[in-house]
Amino acid sequence: MTHDVKAQVTDEALVQRRRAQIVAAAVELFSHQGFYRTTMQDVAKKAGVSAGLIYQYVTDKEDVLLLVLLSVLDSYKQEIPAAISGLTDPLERFWAAISAYCRVVDQRREATVLAYRSTKSLPDDRRELIKRSEIETNGMIAACLKDCIKAGLMREVNVELVTYQLVTFAHSWALKHWRLKELCDLDQYVAEGFDFFAQALLTPKGRRHQAKIQGAADNAP
Amino acid sequence: MTHDVKAQVTDEALVQRRRAQIVAAAVELFSHQGFYRTTMQDVAKKAGVSAGLIYQYVTDKEDVLLLVLLSVLDSYKQEIPAAISGLTDPLERFWAAISAYCRVVDQRREATVLAYRSTKSLPDDRRELIKRSEIETNGMIAACLKDCIKAGLMREVNVELVTYQLVTFAHSWALKHWRLKELCDLDQYVAEGFDFFAQALLTPKGRRHQAKIQGAADNAP
Amino acid sequence: MTHDVKAQVTDEALVQRRRAQIVAAAVELFSHQGFYRTTMQDVAKKAGVSAGLIYQYVTDKEDVLLLVLLSVLDSYKQEIPAAISGLTDPLERFWAAISAYCRVVDQRREATVLAYRSTKSLPDDRRELIKRSEIETNGMIAACLKDCIKAGLMREVNVELVTYQLVTFAHSWALKHWRLKELCDLDQYVAEGFDFFAQALLTPKGRRHQAKIQGAADNAP
Amino acid sequence: MTHDVKAQVTDEALVQRRRAQIVAAAVELFSHQGFYRTTMQDVAKKAGVSAGLIYQYVTDKEDVLLLVLLSVLDSYKQEIPAAISGLTDPLERFWAAISAYCRVVDQRREATVLAYRSTKSLPDDRRELIKRSEIETNGMIAACLKDCIKAGLMREVNVELVTYQLVTFAHSWALKHWRLKELCDLDQYVAEGFDFFAQALLTPKGRRHQAKIQGAADNAP
DNA sequence: CATGAATGAGCATTCATTCAT
DNA sequence: AATGAATGAATGCTCATTCAT
Numbered sequence: 022m023t024h025d026v027k028a029q030v031t032d033e034a035l036v037q038r039r040r041a042q043i044v045a046a047a048v049e050l051f052s053h054q055g056f057y058r059t060t061m062q063d064v065a066k067k068a069g070v071s072a073g074l075i076y077q078y079v080t081d082k083e084d085v086l087l088l089v090l091l092s093v094l095d096s097y098k099q100e101i102p103a104a105i106s107g108l109t110d111p112l113e114r115f116w117a118a119i120s121a122y123c124r125v126v127d128q129r130r131e132a133t134v135l136a137y138r139s140t141k142s143l144p145d146d147r148r149e150l151i152k153r154s155e156i157e158t159n160g161m162i163a164a165c166l167k168d169c170i171k172a173g174l175m176r177e178v179n180v181e182l183v184t185y186q187l188v189t190f191a192h193s194w195a196l197k198h199w200r201l202k203e204l205c206d207l208d209q210y211v212a213e214g215f216d217f218f219a220q221a222l223l224t225p226k227g228r229r230h231q232a233k234i235q236g237a238a239d240n241a242p
Numbered sequence: 243m244t245h246d247v248k249a250q251v252t253d254e255a256l257v258q259r260r261r262a263q264i265v266a267a268a269v270e271l272f273s274h275q276g277f278y279r280t281t282m283q284d285v286a287k288k289a290g291v292s293a294g295l296i297y298q299y300v301t302d303k304e305d306v307l308l309l310v311l312l313s314v315l316d317s318y319k320q321e322i323p324a325a326i327s328g329l330t331d332p333l334e335r336f337w338a339a340i341s342a343y344c345r346v347v348d349q350r351r352e353a354t355v356l357a358y359r360s361t362k363s364l365p366d367d368r369r370e371l372i373k374r375s376e377i378e379t380n381g382m383i384a385a386c387l388k389d390c391i392k393a394g395l396m397r398e399v400n401v402e403l404v405t406y407q408l409v410t411f412a413h414s415w416a417l418k419h420w421r422l423k424e425l426c427d428l429d430q431y432v433a434e435g436f437d438f439f440a441q442a443l444l445t446p447k448g449r450r451h452q453a454k455i456q457g458a459a460d461n462a463p
Numbered sequence: 464m465t466h467d468v469k470a471q472v473t474d475e476a477l478v479q480r481r482r483a484q485i486v487a488a489a490v491e492l493f494s495h496q497g498f499y500r501t502t503m504q505d506v507a508k509k510a511g512v513s514a515g516l517i518y519q520y521v522t523d524k525e526d527v528l529l530l531v532l533l534s535v536l537d538s539y540k541q542e543i544p545a546a547i548s549g550l551t552d553p554l555e556r557f558w559a560a561i562s563a564y565c566r567v568v569d570q571r572r573e574a575t576v577l578a579y580r581s582t583k584s585l586p587d588d589r590r591e592l593i594k595r596s597e598i599e600t601n602g603m604i605a606a607c608l609k610d611c612i613k614a615g616l617m618r619e620v621n622v623e624l625v626t627y628q629l630v631t632f633a634h635s636w637a638l639k640h641w642r643l644k645e646l647c648d649l650d651q652y653v654a655e656g657f658d659f660f661a662q663a664l665l666t667p668k669g670r671r672h673q674a675k676i677q678g679a680a681d682n683a684p
Numbered sequence: 685m686t687h688d689v690k691a692q693v694t695d696e697a698l699v700q701r702r703r704a705q706i707v708a709a710a711v712e713l714f715s716h717q718g719f720y721r722t723t724m725q726d727v728a729k730k731a732g733v734s735a736g737l738i739y740q741y742v743t744d745k746e747d748v749l750l751l752v753l754l755s756v757l758d759s760y761k762q763e764i765p766a767a768i769s770g771l772t773d774p775l776e777r778f779w780a781a782i783s784a785y786c787r788v789v790d791q792r793r794e795a796t797v798l799a800y801r802s803t804k805s806l807p808d809d810r811r812e813l814i815k816r817s818e819i820e821t822n823g824m825i826a827a828c829l830k831d832c833i834k835a836g837l838m839r840e841v842n843v844e845l846v847t848y849q850l851v852t853f854a855h856s857w858a859l860k861h862w863r864l865k866e867l868c869d870l871d872q873y874v875a876e877g878f879d880f881f882a883q884a885l886l887t888p889k890g891r892r893h894q895a896k897i898q899g900a901a902d903n904a905p
Numbered sequence: 906c907a908t909g910a911a912t913g914a915g916c917a918t919t920c921a922t923t924c925a926t
Numbered sequence: 927a928a929t930g931a932a933t934g935a936a937t938g939c940t941c942a943t944t945c946a947t
Contacts (some may be wrong), residue, residue, distance in 0.1 A: 030906075035906090045390075051281075055362060057363075058277040059941080061941075061942060062922070070907080070908090071907060071908045071909055072909065073908060074906080074908075075911065075941095076943070076944080077906075081943095082942065105457060105938055107379050137417070138358070138360075139359075141276060141355070141359060142276055142278075142279075150944090152420065156421070158291050176433075178437075179425075179426075179434055182422075182426055185414055187439065189410050189418075190407065196358070196410075199373065201406070204403060205400075205403070210403070213400055216399075217404065217407065217442050218398070219444070220397070220442045221439070221441045222441070223443035251931065252929095252930085256931080261943095281917080282917060282918080292932065293917090293933085294918085294935095297917090297918065297919075298931075302918095303916095304917090407940065454943070472927070477927085480929095487899075497805060499720040503920075503922080504920075505894070505923090512928080512929090513928060513930055514921075514922085514931095515922085515924080516929075519927075519928080523921090524920095524923095550715075554766070561795075570941060575920090576804070580801050580802075583718060584720075594862065594863075608926080620876075621868075621876055624864075624867060624873070624876050627860055627864070628853065631852050631859075631860075632852070635848055635849075638800070639817065642815075642846070642848075645843075646845060647845070648846055652845070655841075659841070659849065659884050660845065660884070662839070663880050663883045678926070681881070693910065695908085720915060723937060723938080724939080733911080733912090734912045735913070735938090736911070736912060736914095736940075736941080738939095739910075739938090739939065745939090821912080
């Protein structure tokens with residue numbers, strides 16, 4: 022976890038704990054009311070600390086936002102590797118990654134929307150941190166995609182562009198949730214996405230392999 | 243297009259002109275600095291009017307935002323029908339619509355990003371206006387998609403979900419422009435998108451039809 | 464009617480008419496919403512003229528207030544003499560004057576309250592005008608009082624102080640109307656006042672005279 | 685006395701002190717310049733605090749006005765009972781109450797005028813508070829009056845109406861001070877009032893009793 | 906380490922007044 | 927004479943940040 026945000030407190034464990042407290046409060050408030058409508062007093066109250074305390078763990082209100090956004094991106098960076106860790110089959114890994122992504126987005130739906138709303142509110146240097154982190158996460162998806170292509174299971178598409186399609190598909194569940202939730206639930210959304218991307222990406226060989234996986238999965242309990 | 247935002251000035255033509263002036267200034271400022279960091283004085287100065295003047299054409303700062311967002315959505319609602327108006331072939335209409343959408347997004351890239359950032363800053367009732375307008379625009383894309391399906395050129399997919407994929411694809415050009423612009427230009431982006439969606443959606447019959455269109459287009463000057 | 468308020472318009476009849484229009488609108492608005500809460504645009508609208516027009520008949524917003532307050536005091540100066548004009552008996556004139564005062568206050572209740580609220584909002588020189596006018600009105604009451612004393616009908620009291628008691632009694636009907644209206648109606652209020660002041664002021668001779676008048680009045684239709 | 689105005693600061697003693705500071709500054713400014721002409725910056729500067737500070741002890745500018753008006757009414761509610769506390773004779777209590785009322789009005793002359801000017805500037809609910817408080821104060825005067833009547837010392841008059849006469853008499857010292865101060869000083873004003881109300885209210889028995897009291901007082905050092 | 910009272914710059918909004926038409 | 931659009935100074939209120947305790 023890399024934030025070069027400097028704290029004035031030395032006890033590292035305490036810093037961790039306090040920041041977690043602050044971020045937890047801020048995520049909720051920023052998500053619901055937006056960054057600008059949330060006051061530091063709001064954050065302090067919800068975090069159960071005094072307003073002054075926050076400034077011992079953070080330099081700025083913008084720093085709080087940075088911490089919040091990094092915490093969202095961190096969930097991605099933890100959940101996706103976890104979801105594919107046991108798997109070896111490229112196609113299985115691919116679908117598992119997408120599925121994990123969608124599920125994290127669903128769990129942190131409001132924070133995801135927040136990221137779209139508020140990243141621009143950060144000063145340039147801190148925004149760079151976020152972008153770098155996003156590229157990193159995309160890298161994990163891209164890697165899965167590449168493996169599928171290398172294995173001849175998917176077409177030779179522009180990897181980074183398609184990665185954006187996949188990532189955007191996941192994000193949309195949060196961004197357009199106000200409408201999508203009336204059309205389907207998360208599982209259906211993911212299923213429709215699988216179908217769509219399968220059509221778009223799989224080679225004939227990929228299709229056969231897919232059928233095999235599917236069959237195996239269907240026969241499972 | 244009609245915004246029920248009420249002006250205190252009676253001369254309708256003047257209202258149109260002044261609002262256009264204000265919106266033009268606001269789009270630029272909101273896009274660059276964000277809604278909250280932009281002061282009404284900023285808007286007034288950039289629009290070349292006094293601060294007080296604005297309040298004769300708008301009730302609120304939020305009203306300015308509403309006007310700005312509606313102006314973006316209005317571009318969609320004008321450009322897309324214009325792009326497909328002469329065409330009769332369902333597939334041609336479909337690609338033309340997508341292409342037009344991408345091009346409007348490109349022209350109003352910053353305003354599109356602004357829409358994602360700031361719609362939540364509106365009070366509920368005004369946000370509804372925006373949502374309704376978005377659904378309307380989506381309807382135009384969905385109609386093209388349905389026609390292709392009805393003609394047997396595309397698979398029987400969930401129309402609204404796929405519409406969101408298409409729309410999101412266009413929006414992404416603005417939202418992720420910071421990265422995408424390093425990977426390709428707009429034409430390439432659109433071309434890649436066509437390829438991807440063609441794969442995902444076309445039936446065998448659709449593919450043959452597509453080839454024919456494509457051939458014709460290739461032989462053109 | 465003496466306001467040295469200067470108009471920019473020469474046609475004297477028009478000036479009268481316009482000012483009456485403006486004052487009528489202002490009395491109502493100032494009375495209900497107060498001077499500061501009423502905008503010149505409000506006054507213009509209610510008067511059915513444009514905002515700019517007002518400034519051709521008045522130099523200031525404060526000027527409008529002055530005109531309004533003078534109009535109230537003018538009603539006093541007209542109604543009271545009218546009420547006592549036919550009468551010769553000092554006691555009858557006295558009661559008639561008080562009664563008339565109360566009735567004018569009742570008719571212009573809100574304007575009377577306005578005078579108490581807003582006279583201090585005037586710049587010193589214009590406030591002097593008002594004070595002078597008030598003293599003038601008081602003079603009419605004081606004269607009636609003096610006549611009664613001179614005729615031996617009332618005690619040798621401090622005339623000006625008692626005049627203030629009388630005037631204040633009339634004003635209170637407006638100032639405390641929110642409470643008094645629940646205790647009695649105007650006629651009862653006046654009757655109670657007569658009784659009270661009679662006790663306080665009449666000499667034995669005055670009392671006998673009063674009984675005679677009363678008796679005559681009671682036997683009247 | 686309790687104003688349900690809520691402070692954001694918890695230390696109750698501090699709240700008391702700060703509010704007193706603010707009210708003291710506001711009374712002076714509001715009295716001289718009026719409520720609307722006084723800015724919160726004015727109040728802050730005169731109170732020797734920052735503008736923001738005030739809003740931790742008050743919700744509104746109107747709240748400051750409410751606090752100011754309540755502080756005036758509170759003086760009445762404290763001074764009058766104090767003035768009559770040692771006395772048992774109904775007539776002595778009555779005159780002591782009136783005298784105390786006049787003296788409080790004299791001490792807080794400008795604030796009294798302010799009350800007449802500005803009560804209407806309060807929103808309805810807060811104005812109700814003021815009215816209730818006024819009725820309470822009147823109740824103290826009315827009680828003295830009733831006791832005199834019950835003891836056969838005064839006539840059977842309409843208690844509440846006469847109470848208003850008495851209260852108004854006290855208030856007039858402030859409201860018409862610009863003129864009255866040229867006619868007499870406070871003691872003379874009170875003495876003239878006593879004479880007037882004695883004539884108006886005392887029964888023969890009351891008159892004898894009054895003479896006795898008076899005699900005793902005259903023989904006192 | 907923690908508190909929370911205090912600061913004061915910053916901003917949306919209003920409105921008396923002007924002036925071109 | 928009359929209009930009403932335009933002005934811009936003025937003001938109530940907020941809130942990130944500090945600092946004495």
